Structures are given as structure tokens and as C-alpha cells.
Amino acid sequence: MSVIVTDTGFTADDWQAGFAAPDAVQEGQGVELGPDADLDHLALQLLGAPIVRIRFPSFSDGRGFTLARLLRARGFKRRLRAVGHVISDQYAMARRAGFDEVEISEDLAKRQPQAEWVFRADWTEMDHRARLRAAPETAAQSRAA
Numbered sequence: 001m002s003v004i005v006t007d008t009g010f011t012a013d014d015w016q017a018g019f020a021a022p023d024a025v026q027e028g029q030g031v032e033l034g035p036d037a038d039l040d041h042l043a044l045q046l047l048g049a050p051i052v053r054i055r056f057p058s059f060s061d062g063r064g065f066t067l068a069r070l071l072r073a074r075g076f077k078r079r080l081r082a083v084g085h086v087i088s089d090q091y092a093m094a095r096r097a098g099f100d101e102v103e104i105s106e107d108l109a110k111r112q113p114q115a116e117w118v119f120r121a122d123w124t125e126m127d128h129r130a131r132l133r134a135a136p137e138t139a140a141q142s143r144a145a
Contacts, residue, residue, distance in 0.1 A: 002083075003109040005091065005102040007121040010114045013103065019053050022046070032083075035063035039070050046076060053103070056084035065097040072098035088116040095121075 004011045019025075019032040022045050030051035037054075039046070046052055052071065054064040068080055082094050083103040094102055104112075 001106055002103050003106060004081075005104060005117045006100070007095070007118075009118050009121075010109060015051060017050070019051075025049070033067060035061055035067065037067060039067065039074065043074055046071065047074075049078065051079040051081060052076065053081045053083050054099075056082055056086050059085045059087050059090065061085075065093060068094070068098040088112040088120060091117055091120040 002013055004013050015030060017028045017030060019030040022031050022033070022037075022042050025031050025045070028050065030053055031046060031049040032053045032055065033042075034055050035057060054067050056064045064082055064086075068082070071080065079101070080099050081101050081103055082099045086094060086102050086104065087108075091102060102117075
């Protein structure tokens, strides 16, 4: 079994229709992509998919983050899931890249409990852009003092 991680913590997987490669997907199924997928050839197939799952073969392979960002930039608005070797430290990055959720193994969930993932769920406040937005206010406040 696997565990789904969202901004609210761990939950059971509610997707029941399964996943298939883009060339073998049947109506209603989700599409599963490897980190080396060529979005130029798959764009039309993916836009109609109810869910796309992108595999991460290791936590040091960041190609899935790029795929997620490209999919969102090309108009994919449905459910986007990372699966595989994504660790809690990468959760904020996964959300900023466009993933809605992360699918992890029960073993990883035991080693990195829910609290570690939820701690990173405030991903919009913990990025460099949030600090840059706050910087001008801080500078203006120090000049006024």
C-alpha cells in the first residue's frame, strides 16, 4: 500500500482507476510518466487525463519537478501526483513545481512521519519569493525608524 501526502497530512489513496503509460491508457485511467517523458509528443494526450502521476526513481533525480512545471505551463489543470523517492524535505519544492500530492511508501511514511511533511506544507510562505516580497517592506520600515 502507499500513502498520499497533501498539505493536510497523510491520507489513503482515493484513485481507483489505475495508471498506465500514455500509449496504453484506457478511458478513465490516469497516465503515468517517467522522468524522461517527452512532453512535446504527449501534450494532447495529457491535457485530457484525469490525473497524471510522475515517477521519481531517486530523491536526487529532479527531472520530475521540471516535468510538473512544464505540464502546468502548458495548461494541465487536473490532478498531478509525484510518486516514488520524494522525501519530506522536497515537499515544498514539489508543491511549487505544480504537484497536488505525493505518493510515498508505507515504509517511508514510518521513517518520515506526517509531522515532517505537514511542517513543509506552508510552502507558499517558505520560498525565496515570499522573502523577497517581504524585503521591501522591511527596508521601508527601517528607513522610517
